[in-house]
Amino acid sequence: MYPIDSLSRHRDAAAAVGTVVVVALLVLSVVAVGAPVAASDEQPPPPPAAYYGELTIDGEPAPPGTLVTAKIDGETRGSIVTTEAGQFGGPGMADEKLSVEGEYGDDGAVVEFFVNGEPVDSAPSPVEWEAESVEAVDLEGWDVPHPDVDVTVDEAASVTTVPPGEGAIVEVTLENTGDAGAVPIALDIDGEPTEERILELPSGESTTTFAPSFDAEGAYEAVVRSPQHADEVTIVVDEDADPPDDSPGLPPPPPDAEIEVVDTAVNESEIVAGEAVAVEATVENTGTVVETVEIPLYADDEPVDNVTVELTAGETANVTYETAFDESGQYELFVADERVETLSVSEPALEITDTQLDPRTIEPGESVEIAATVENPAGVAVEETIEIRVDETVIDEVSLTLDPGATETISYSHTIDADGEFDVTIGEVDAGTVSVQEGDDYERPDDDDDGIPGFGLGVAIVSMFAFALVRLWRHRG
Template sequence: MPRDRTAGIRSAGTSRTWGIVLVVVLTGTLTAIAVGGGVATALQNDGPDSAPNYSDTYIGTVEIDGEPAPVGTTVTAEIDGERRGSITVEEAGEFGSMDDRLSVSGTANETGTPVTFLVDGEEATADPSVTFGSGGVVSLTVGEGSTPTSGTGSTADPDPDPDAPGPDVEVVAGELSVDTVRIGEQVDVTATVENAGGNGTVPVELLVDGAVDTERKVTLEDGATENVTFERPFNETGTVDIAVGDLELGTVTVRDRAPAAFEVATVRASAAELEAGETVDVTATVRNVGETSETDTVRLVTDGSVAAERNVTLDGNESETVSFTESFESPGEHEIAVGESDARTVTVTDEDAVSGFGVATAIPALIGASVLIRRR
């Protein structure tokens, strides 16, 4: 009678912990895939003497030097120095997702063995610390604030040569983009550093009035040079001394911005003569000769009185053309000015004047002609 091979399997797979167990029997190899309330685990048994294989999964956050790890960063998991899984960061500062976890493979015999995480090849600090079989969420940090746990995944030289020379970096040249700025403006400071020692990374410091203001880390090989640039804004008036490392580069003067001041540069009238009731267009170029933005009122003045106004907003050293339209009803000479500019004269004639005579001269002339006719 054939042996019922499924009876024993059914008994072993009905644990309530996993919920669902799928069993496939293939040529003496037993494979079970368990899915349930915890992290998914896969088992395989190739014989009575072999340990089952498991797949542990993780998701979490990852930082490099205190900043979220950029997209493309590789997170790798190792057990006893052997790579067991890796994943690429697809969203800055996070690795893995509910649909795509970092899968770490191992055997049942390795349960409880520490798992080491590497971030782009550099050993990371895991919080909480992780052992195989725990799975879950973990925070990884590399650089500032990290204290890597012991492991074999670090790419640092485990036995550096104590006699190897360290870097010997010197600032050999430098310059300031300007030596005078207004409040709110910046100075670009460029320095050339040279390494006369061994390979290494060193800080290059920008000093303002003798105090370290900004630091840049530079990695140089023996004999290499590199340009380092600092951008330093200034928000207070005064003078400051600038240096990079031991090299003094000069003094920067920071001055306040000149207050806004509006001037009328040019004034033009569309006509010098016109008839009473006709209009004349007046244009003026207004300039802010100061260094701060402001709104000012520009006035059209005719015969000493304000005829029209325009509000104009200008940044420092900015200009704009302002237009007015004016008419005169009374004949004669009229003065036109914009703001404090020199006045322009416009002559207005009477369209009803007789043959070149205005009303004032035409009436006496007609009376005189009438008297002369009567005498004859």
């Protein structure tokens, strides 16, 4: 291991040269304004915004090696590691700045700032992203963690002699003697930045693995660095070297990030075709790095939806899918490889909610009024033809198209010429029986009702006359 100061000088020189090249390119681009530009099917991303300013933690200047990260809509768009106390980036043209990438449509989007993984306040606030803008922003954080990570390359566990085209394996031990927090760990090859990852490191010992590959023979100096410390190893690329050993003696590099689905739920297990189902899942990053992953929703073996999330180590997030199913059937739902539920999708149909027959008793040649209330309980519009049947004979067909939740009343007047009992069906619903009676057999309900329960008119008169005779006989006696 060796101090980071020597590496910083090399990086500062490289940054200055890079800035001169960028300025030259900008001048050339200005001169070339107005020249015809060839059409391209793929639009290049807009130029990034750049930020610099003062950085304080708990009222004191932040120490060198502090990680500043910028996010838009929860997605990391850029980061910088401070080299001076109390300052990130600088105002000069040759000064490094926090470069924040954007997309078309991001103009005016709010930029959020994080220090060592913790959100901090900005002045001005809010900071709105604008392509090509260079803006001074002061950051102030409280209770921000201070990781201090020592770096050691484990040469015994690494594979540093490989043939061209094969990946070397650089095993790294990270000893965090400070607070748990977000730390950038970078790999440089021959002084050139090759890979950087932001790790959420707990206090104590952790490991990470790099796997650089090389096409040309030669010896390459690989440096693994944290903001505070660095270590190096020489990688030899030789066409006579053996490929990396896959035997049990050399374990595969452990994954730095791993996303697990820890909980799932679905709002409905039965829907009709055309309706959507909502699936919710809780996912967790059980690894040690910030990870942006796509988490698919499957119906059987087919992906039907996808959600992209960015999670720091140990962070959980809730994701929601909403997908419509147009065909009926049974579907097994999975979020990634975690089974959710069996979803039953049926064809949408109208429902008969009320039926009426008036009257239920008629004479031959008279008519009965048949009516029903029809409702659409589905979440989509339904078109259906409803049959009205008398003793399984279709006497009418009614075609309806109802919006979700709508109701409509249908009716039909039917004349029956023969006597007997006739069953009426509307759709698949039994509406009741119509009784047709001929001649003396025909009686309407309550036709003999004179207001005296249990007696006809003649019986009532006779009873009253008999009662009067009894009273007269008793009076004479």
